[in-house]
Amino acid sequence: MCECYELKASSRELVRHFKQLDLGQREVFRRAEMHPTDPVLMVTRNSAGYLASRARWGLVGSFLDLEPLNPPINLHSEGLEAKPFYGKLLKRNRCLIPATAFFEWQAGSGGKRKVRISDSRQKTLMLAGIYDQHRRAGTTCAILTMAANDSVAPIHPRMPVILTQEEGAFWLAEHDEFPSDAYAEMLQPASRGALLTEVLAEPEISPQLAFAFA
DSSP states (O other): OOOOEEEOOOHHHHHHHSTTEEOTTTOOOOEEEEOTTSEEEEEEEETTEEEEEEEEESOOOTTOSSOOSSOOSEEESTTGGGSHHHHHHHHHOEEEEEESEEEEEEEETTEEEEEEEEETTOOOEEEEEEEEEETTTEEEEEEEEEEOOTTTTTTOSEEEOEEOHHHHHHHHSOOSSOOHHHHHHHTOGGGSOOEEEEEOOOOOOOHHHHHHTO
């Protein structure tokens, strides 16, 4: 799920969400659609505050000599802590990936329909993720997913882990021990807020094309 998302937030909106956000060269990857392997905006935290930087969507583990053909763009959050490699990243390399919407494809009698899913108050979504550094691929990341809440379940059984502003600050903070209980609480679908779903109109086929391929 979540193989495509949108980021149309301005630098001002992001700075308003994160106090002391360092946008570097103030380059925000504003695109109607982000796809796997695209450069995306990733937010982390250091001793000076929040840092916005570039990462490639598709996690490439630092231990790999060669890049996989299809690096994971999404990871199930459930049970991630117990996995040796991903568990280490979960404990030390957490990030947030801003998005103004994400897309899913809903099966119907007339075929699949593309659905845009966004915050009902039009706020920027903060998707929980993890990242790693690879000597060839550079910084790469993946989005964590969870069971869908009531808004998304009719469309797809999974959804990104979307964090509130307070949860996002907690997510990026350093902890002496990984807060397993708080992490498990974030993954409860019932605790996630309502989302707005919009079916996007499919492009109409021109009469010429319809005749050509009939």
